[in-house]
Structures are given as structure tokens and as C-alpha cells.
Amino acid sequence: MTQAEQGRTGQGQGRIFGLPGRLGLVIAALVALEGGALALKAYDEKRTSERHTLASLQREAAALAEHVNGRAERAVSVVGLGQKAGAGRGLVDDSLPDTEMVLSLRDAAQSPQGSRIRAAADTAMSSLASRESLGLTRDGDLVLVTSHDALPKQLAFTDAASWLPAPRDGRRYMLAQGDIRAGSGDRQLAEPARTASLDRPRIQSVDGLPRTATACAPLASGALQACVTRPAPMFKRSDLLHFLSYGLLLAAPALAILGLARMVARGETRNDGQAARMRSAEAQLDLVMTGARAGSFRWNTQTDTVRLSPMAGELLGLDADAELTGQALLASVHPREHERVANAVATAPEKGWLHVDFATETSQGRQFVELRASPNGEAGPDDFSGIIMDVTEQKIADLRLRAAERRLRNAIEGFSGPFALWDKRRRLLYWNRAFARDFRLEETLRPGIGHETVGIARADAIRREVPSLEESDTCFLELHNGCWLKLVERTTNEDVTITLGLDVTNDVRNEEQLKRQKAKLKQLVFDLEQSEGHAAELAKKYDEERARAEHAAHTKSAFLANMSHELRTPLNAINGFSEILSNELYGPLGDARYKGYADDILTSGQHLLDLINDILDMAKIEAGKMTIACAEIDPVDPVDAAVRMVRHKAEEKEIRLVLKAPQDLPRIDADHRAIRQMVLNLVSNALKFTDKGGHVVVSLDQVGREMRIAVTDDGIGIPKEHIPRLAQPFEQVADTRDRNTDGTGLGLALTKSFAEMHGGRISIASQPEKGTRVSIYLPLAAAGSGCNDQTQPAARKNVA
Incomplete structure (x- = not known):
């Protein structure tokens, strides 16, 4: 070995990244610290995202529990009131259309072993022993039991899934009691939901099953929980984009520091070494961007030359190794979007940036890509560098959302009555043509107009307004064109107000016709008594009017039956809550007069319910349906x-x-x-x-x-x-x-x-x-x- 070779060998020893040992250690430490900081930041963002997911899922589980509690309270009220009023089982079943069967606990306990009814009875007795009103059988039946001291115990049961609302996409709703669970929703989540721990909201994967997030909320019964499960993959597309950005944040400063240090150490820059490092950095960047379905490009609009990374070429369906022109790139754009993309490229030098998305046809089918670029500084305003990202999934999701919104708008427009939607500040969000037409507001309506302004403007189209005696948020409007509308305004849980109008012109006219027919009938009878000489002619008219009166009576019976059903629904709530107040279930009322008032309300409500039941029976008899x-x-x-x-x-x-x-x-x-x-x-x-x-x-x-x-x-x-x-x-x-x-x-x-x-x-x-x-x-x-x-x-x- 020559002396020069020994010198070069000695210079190579103790070097890191081709730099002297100490400087290399400092640079390595800086890169490691930056990488650690970015890793901690990524980990913290991941944990924050998972906490937000669990919090959202917990709120959804609480809403699901409130939904089941509401059904359970209504069912207990109906069964208890029906039992106290002496209503038959059929009448109670009719009042609980979402319950399969209502029967006494004693009868259910005598059913054969292994039957659904016997399983429901065993669960009911176990619930009573635990002072609970709800229970879940191994077969997935939800069992409700009433325990009034003075009355026989009753139970009602149904498939637990029937009490749960339709789950949103990618979710599974269920009711759980210990290791017993029943629910509905995404079938792929059934096994993860069955094995999930329910002690607290958590994200977990059990026995190799898919990673899921589960949150539960207790029902009023205590022993039951309402739970929501949704997929929670370890990495999502957004995580990959974060990793890409953090990789760029780590790689760029590291490469810059490394290059600067080598310049200081060597005193000069070698073109071949710099090119090698750049190729290595580009290869690493390409590897990261390939995983994120993103590629880089460089486009000089003046010379019309384009350079693409391999992933960018794959996304556009072009050969990245070939010499490409801007026209070749534009040729990959879908014909319907070609003009829009070409205009964006032409105006990019003037604007100083390029941002456009478009569809392209490749061997894998149609894909949607997003192109972002900015000038290369000293290279001039015509030289752009940027990235191309695959946004197919986001685009498809956006198209589906727009299609759903379009279907919803078509459905609202297809509704024959007036419809309007207001935000929580009661400003107009959306309305259909019937709303503008019926209230003569074609020239007035615009998004954001206030509810009071619309109310004043629509007054010209209304002849008179009659408040509803049953519901405070309902009224009847007679328009100048002779039509009658039943106008209902309801506020949702999100403080959004819905205005809905139903055409009840025929009902009102039938009622008015009934009154006129009765008056005519009385007048005819009076004329018959006063004029014996015209008995035959009056008899004929009497028969005709009698037939009309019978038709009107039939209409009256149908009207009474419908109104009785409408009255009985709020009466059940009035009687139920007044009975709770009368029995002081939640504690003393204070002044003894309040209990007396509650007793009076309950007595009057039960009396009114009896009258309504009599009217319903008579209406059925008169209609020939009893x-x-x-x-x-x-x-x-x-x-x-x-x-x-x-x-x-x-x-x-x-x-x-x-x-x-x-x-x-x-x-x-x-x-x-x-x-x-x-x-x-x-x-x-x-x-x-x-x-x-x-x-x-x-x-x-x-x-x-x-x-x-x-x-x-x-x-x-x-x-x-x-x-x-x-x-x-x-x-x-x-x-x-x-x-x-x-x-x-x-x-x-x-x-x-x-x-x-x-x-x-x-x-x-x-x-x-x-x-x-x-x-x-x-x-x-x-x-x-x-x-x-x-x-x-x-x-x-x-x-x-």
C-alpha cells in the first residue's frame, strides 16, 4: 500500500456520513432528535384522533340508550295503563306495534322449557330479583317487565334488534347484558362486537379480529347497555399522508444539514456526489410517495417539457421514462375536463400556482387525481414542480354524497305539500316549489331570509288561520284559492326547524258538507210535518237526503275514528305522567294540593280515554267492521x-x-x-x-x-x-x-x-x-x- 493510499484510508476512518467523526455525530444526533420529535408528534396526533373517535362514539351510544329508554318508558306506561284500565291483551298489543307479545308473567312461566316465552319469563324473573325492568335473553330477545304492587306482573318481549334504529354505514348497534349481546348493523363487525370489552370506551383487537372501537352507555334499567361498534384500522389514508409530510419534514432538513456540513468539511462541492445524494433522496421520497399513492412532477410550460416520477406516470397512465410534453400530459385528461385543465395550466404563470383535479383513464380504469405545483424560484415563473395525488376514493365519496343530496332534494320537490328547512337561528336553508307557490313567495324567498319575514310575506296568501287544539306547533290555514293546509313546525335535536304542510281540503269540505246535509235533513223533516199535501214528493226527497245523510254519517264515523286515534296518543302520555305524579314515584311533590291536582288530571284523562274507546267501538259498529x-x-x-x-x-x-x-x-x-x-x-x-x-x-x-x-x-x-x-x-x-x-x-x-x-x-x-x-x-x-x-x-x- 502506498503512502497516499494509507493517507486516504486514514482519512476515511472515524467518519460518519463521509464527515469527520464529531461533526457526523452532531448531525446524526440532530437528525435523530428531529425524527424523535416528529414521531412523538405523530403519536400524539394519533392518540388525539382516537380519543375524538371514542368521544364521538360515546355520544352516539348515549343517544342510542336514550332511544331505547324512550321506547321502554312508553311500553311500561302502555302495559301498566292498559292493565289498570282493564284493556284486553289485543288492545295493548295494538298500542305496542313494535312488541311481539304482551302476557302475564305467571302464564309465561308455565310455558315449556326451551321456548322463547319461557326464556323471556326466566329473564323477567331474574330482572325482578335485581329490581330491573329490562332484560336480555340468550336468544337475543329484549324482555320488559312491569311490577305494579297492586296488579299482576306483566311482561312484553320482542327481538332486541327491532328496538334499535337503523345503524349508520360501517357501524353495529347492540344491546348487552353481561356476556349476552344482540344487535344489528354491519355483519363484519358482529364477531368483534361480541368479543369486545364493554367496561369503558376503547379501541381494541381481540384474537386477531379486525381492530374496532366500541363505546357503551347504560340504560335506565342499569343492567343493560346500549353499545356502538365501528372499524378503527391502525392506519388510514390520512395517517399515510401525515407520515409522508413528516417524512418530508425530516428528510428535507436532514439532507440540507448533511449537504452543508459536507461542504464545510470538504471545502468544495462535488457534482457527482451531490447528484448521487439527490438521486438517493429522490428514491427515498419516491418510496414514501408510492406508499401514499402520490408522485412528483416537473413541468416547464415554456419549453413544454414534463418529467414524471414512476408513481406520477402510473397515476396518469404515462411512461415516466419517456420524453414527455405538456400536450401528452393533457392528453391523459378526460375529454370532458380537458378544456378546464388546459385553462388552469395556461394561467398558472400569471397566478403563481397551479392547483387542479381531473379524471384520467388508465389500464386500471378511471381514476381521479389532484395536481398541485408552484414555480421553482430562480428557474423562472414558467418552471413548476409539484405532486400528483390519487384522490379517487375521496372523489367517489364526494360524488356519492352529492347523489344522496340530489335524491333528497328530488324527494322533497316531489312532495306535493309545502316544505321548508330553517337553521337554528330560524333562517331559511331550503324550500320546495310548493312552499313558494302556495304562499305566493316566488319573488320573496332566498337563502338566509328570516322566519318572521317569511311569515309576514305569506300573510297575503292566507285567508284565515285556525290554531290546532291538540298540538301547539300545528295550525290549519285556509288559502285564498280555497285550499286548506295543516301546517306543522317541528324542531329537531340539532335545532333545525322543519315546516311541513299537508292538504286537508277534502277533510274540511267533508265536515262542512256533513253540517250542510244535517241542516237540509232537519229542514226537510220540518217541511214534511208542515205540508201533508206534498207528502209523496217530500218522502222522495227525504229518501234522497237520508241516503246523503247516511253517507255523511259514515264520513263522520271515519272522521271520529281517526280523531279518536289522534286523541288517544297524547292521552296515553298525559295519563302516564299524571299517574307518576299522583303516585309520587320520584319523590314528594311538596304541597299536597299538587297531588290532588294530579289525581284530578289522571281521573279526567282516564274518563276521556274511556269515552274515546266508546266512540271507536261505535264507529266500528256503524262502519260494519266490528x-x-x-x-x-x-x-x-x-x-x-x-x-x-x-x-x-x-x-x-x-x-x-x-x-x-x-x-x-x-x-x-x-x-x-x-x-x-x-x-x-x-x-x-x-x-x-x-x-x-x-x-x-x-x-x-x-x-x-x-x-x-x-x-x-x-x-x-x-x-x-x-x-x-x-x-x-x-x-x-x-x-x-x-x-x-x-x-x-x-x-x-x-x-x-x-x-x-x-x-x-x-x-x-x-x-x-x-x-x-x-x-x-x-x-x-x-x-x-x-x-x-x-x-x-x-x-x-x-x-x-
Whole structure:
């Protein structure tokens, strides 16, 4: 080895990055510190992002728990109120359309082992032992149990998934109790959700399953939790972009410091060494950008030359090694966007930047890319360098979002009634053509206009406004064109207000026509009585008007049925909350008068609910839709049930209520509920019109081939001339004395209709100041014959 070679070897020893040892160590330490700082920053941002994800998921789980709590509270209220009011299981089921079955806990406990009902009963008893009202079976059924002290315990159950709202994309909602879990949503998340720990919100991966985020919120029951699970991959596209930016932040200063240090150490810059380092840096940068689906490019618009990195060439479908021109790059742009991209490139030197996105066709299909570039400083304003990024996924997501918004707008425009959307400051966000047309606001409406301004402007299109008696946020508007609108304004949980109008012109006109037909009918009857010479002609007109009146009565019945259903929904809430206040479930109310007021509200609400139920039954009978289910029964059973239901009322008035029935009465074919309802109506009337200290006797006996059920009282009695009209709907006999005998006059009419549907009849005998006796006569049919096929025509005939 020569001396020169030994010298060069000695110079090479103790060198780092080709620099003297100490300087190399300092540079390495600086790079390591910067890399560590960037790594800590990336780790902190990742942790912050995951905390935000868990917080958002926790809020979503709390909202899901509130949703299930609301359904559970409504179900408990309906089952409890239905049980106290004596409603049949069918009526309670109708009030709970999202519950599969409601039955007593005692009956459910007698079901066979292994059945759904028995599993629900076992879960209900376990919940009661834990003082809970909700439970979850191994089969995924949600079980609700009521535990009123004075009433038999009832349970209701249904598939737990039916109580959960439809999950958003990529989520799974579930209810959990211990290791029992049931839910709905993304099937790929079913197994991770089943094995996830639910003690606190966390992101985890169990047994090699996909990494997921899970958060839960307890239900009011305590033992149950409402949980939300969503995917939580370790790395997302945004993380890769962060890594790319941090890599650039680390690589650029490191390379700059390294190059500067080598210049200081060597005293000169070697072109070949600098080129090698630049190639190495470019290779590293290309590697990072390839992972992020991004590439670099350099474009001189003056010479029309383009240089592409391999990834940039792949994204554009071009050969990066070939000599390319700007026209070749523009040729890769989709024809529909070619002009827009060309204009952006042409104006880039003047603007000093280039930023454009476009679609391109490659061997992999259509892709969307985003191009960002800026001038190269001393190279001149025509020389641009930048990056090309693959934004296909973001573009597709944006297109899907726009398509969804477009479908929503089309659906709103397709709605025939007025529709408007207001922000939390009640400024107009969106409206459909019907809103502008019906209120004559075509020249007035614009985004951001205030709600009060629109209200003033639409006044010219409104003839009159009638507030709704049922809902404070609803009113009825008559427009100048003769149309009637039911206008509803509701505020969502996000403080967004929705205005929705429904055309109710036909309903209003039918009601007005009903009033006119009634007036015409009365006038015709009056004219008939005053002019005997025109009897034949008036009889013909009477028949015509009678047919119209019957049609109007049918319309009235349908209207009453619909209105009764609308009234019963808020009544359930009123009765439920007033019962909670009356029973002081959440603690004393303070002043004793508040409890008295709550009792008055509950009594009035229950009375109003009974009246509505009577109206519904009469409407069904008049419409020919009421049916009865006959079976062989002991007639004493429904009669005794009715007597027990009103015995407390008799005790309150100190009236002696007695049931008399011989032991050898034959069984009859009848509907148990209908018999109980008939007796309940008659006994309730007897108690109303009997003074304190009086007597009411309910008796059963066989009279020939008929079973007689009689209710006798020693009350005020009924004048003979009023008896024939008592069995007509809405008929009552007025008494000058105030006996607080409120009601609709439907009790006897319903009783008469039910009796005739059985093929029977009723009779009334009464003397003023001595009392009244109402008897129901039912035929003794052969056992098991049934009476459904023959009672419905009789009911229609009676109504006609």
C-alpha cells in the first residue's frame, strides 16, 4: 500500500456520513432528535384522533340508550295503563306495534322449557330479583317487565334488534347484558362486537379480529347497555399522508444539514456526489410517495417539457421514462375536463400556482387525481414542480354524497305539500316549489331570509288561520284559492326547524258538507210535518237526503275514528305522567294540593280515554267492521269481571252492589269481552243515577231458550216517553238536578249493538224516582257453534 493510499484510508476512518467523526455525530444526533420529535408528534396526533373517535362514539351510544329508554318508558306506561284500565291483551298489543307479545308473567312461566316465552319469563324473573325492568335473553330477545304492587306482573318481549334504529354505514348497534349481546348493523363487525370489552370506551383487537372501537352507555334499567361498534384500522389514508409530510419534514432538513456540513468539511462541492445524494433522496421520497399513492412532477410550460416520477406516470397512465410534453400530459385528461385543465395550466404563470383535479383513464380504469405545483424560484415563473395525488376514493365519496343530496332534494320537490328547512337561528336553508307557490313567495324567498319575514310575506296568501287544539306547533290555514293546509313546525335535536304542510281540503269540505246535509235533513223533516199535501214528493226527497245523510254519517264515523286515534296518543302520555305524579314515584311533590291536582288530571284523562274507546267501538259498529269472537263460556265469568271492575266506584258512593247467579246456569256461546263490556256499561249507568246509600243488583237466570242478564237499581228512574230513544247513539235524558252524570250517551247504544250481534236483544223498564231495570237476553246456542258469521249482518241492520 502506498503512502497516499494509507493517507486516504486514514482519512476515511472515524467518519460518519463521509464527515469527520464529531461533526457526523452532531448531525446524526440532530437528525435523530428531529425524527424523535416528529414521531412523538405523530403519536400524539394519533392518540388525539382516537380519543375524538371514542368521544364521538360515546355520544352516539348515549343517544342510542336514550332511544331505547324512550321506547321502554312508553311500553311500561302502555302495559301498566292498559292493565289498570282493564284493556284486553289485543288492545295493548295494538298500542305496542313494535312488541311481539304482551302476557302475564305467571302464564309465561308455565310455558315449556326451551321456548322463547319461557326464556323471556326466566329473564323477567331474574330482572325482578335485581329490581330491573329490562332484560336480555340468550336468544337475543329484549324482555320488559312491569311490577305494579297492586296488579299482576306483566311482561312484553320482542327481538332486541327491532328496538334499535337503523345503524349508520360501517357501524353495529347492540344491546348487552353481561356476556349476552344482540344487535344489528354491519355483519363484519358482529364477531368483534361480541368479543369486545364493554367496561369503558376503547379501541381494541381481540384474537386477531379486525381492530374496532366500541363505546357503551347504560340504560335506565342499569343492567343493560346500549353499545356502538365501528372499524378503527391502525392506519388510514390520512395517517399515510401525515407520515409522508413528516417524512418530508425530516428528510428535507436532514439532507440540507448533511449537504452543508459536507461542504464545510470538504471545502468544495462535488457534482457527482451531490447528484448521487439527490438521486438517493429522490428514491427515498419516491418510496414514501408510492406508499401514499402520490408522485412528483416537473413541468416547464415554456419549453413544454414534463418529467414524471414512476408513481406520477402510473397515476396518469404515462411512461415516466419517456420524453414527455405538456400536450401528452393533457392528453391523459378526460375529454370532458380537458378544456378546464388546459385553462388552469395556461394561467398558472400569471397566478403563481397551479392547483387542479381531473379524471384520467388508465389500464386500471378511471381514476381521479389532484395536481398541485408552484414555480421553482430562480428557474423562472414558467418552471413548476409539484405532486400528483390519487384522490379517487375521496372523489367517489364526494360524488356519492352529492347523489344522496340530489335524491333528497328530488324527494322533497316531489312532495306535493309545502316544505321548508330553517337553521337554528330560524333562517331559511331550503324550500320546495310548493312552499313558494302556495304562499305566493316566488319573488320573496332566498337563502338566509328570516322566519318572521317569511311569515309576514305569506300573510297575503292566507285567508284565515285556525290554531290546532291538540298540538301547539300545528295550525290549519285556509288559502285564498280555497285550499286548506295543516301546517306543522317541528324542531329537531340539532335545532333545525322543519315546516311541513299537508292538504286537508277534502277533510274540511267533508265536515262542512256533513253540517250542510244535517241542516237540509232537519229542514226537510220540518217541511214534511208542515205540508201533508206534498207528502209523496217530500218522502222522495227525504229518501234522497237520508241516503246523503247516511253517507255523511259514515264520513263522520271515519272522521271520529281517526280523531279518536289522534286523541288517544297524547292521552296515553298525559295519563302516564299524571299517574307518576299522583303516585309520587320520584319523590314528594311538596304541597299536597299538587297531588290532588294530579289525581284530578289522571281521573279526567282516564274518563276521556274511556269515552274515546266508546266512540271507536261505535264507529266500528256503524262502519260494519266490528266483529265478535264467540266461544263456549260460563256467563258468570264476564259478568263477575265487570262487577269487580266497578266495585270501587260503588264503595266510593256507599252503594251496595250485589251479584246474584244460581249455580246450575248452562254455558252459552258468546264473546267474553263483549259480555263484560255490556254489563260494565249497564252497571256504570246504574251507579251514576243512584244516590248515596242506594242498591244495584246484577242477576243472571235462564228464561226459556235465552239467558237473561239484568241490572236493577233504585235510582232516579227514566220517564216512559224517553225510554225509546235511550239506545240511540249520543242520546241522554236531561235532568234538571245536577248529578254530575257526564258521558257521551254511547253506553246503551253499544250494549244494544253487542246484544244484537249475538242474536239477542235488550229491554228497559223504569219508573221515575223508583229505579230502572235493564235486561240483556242472549240465545242459548249449541256448544261450539260460534256466532261470527251471523252477527255482523244484524249489527249492520241495527245501525241502518
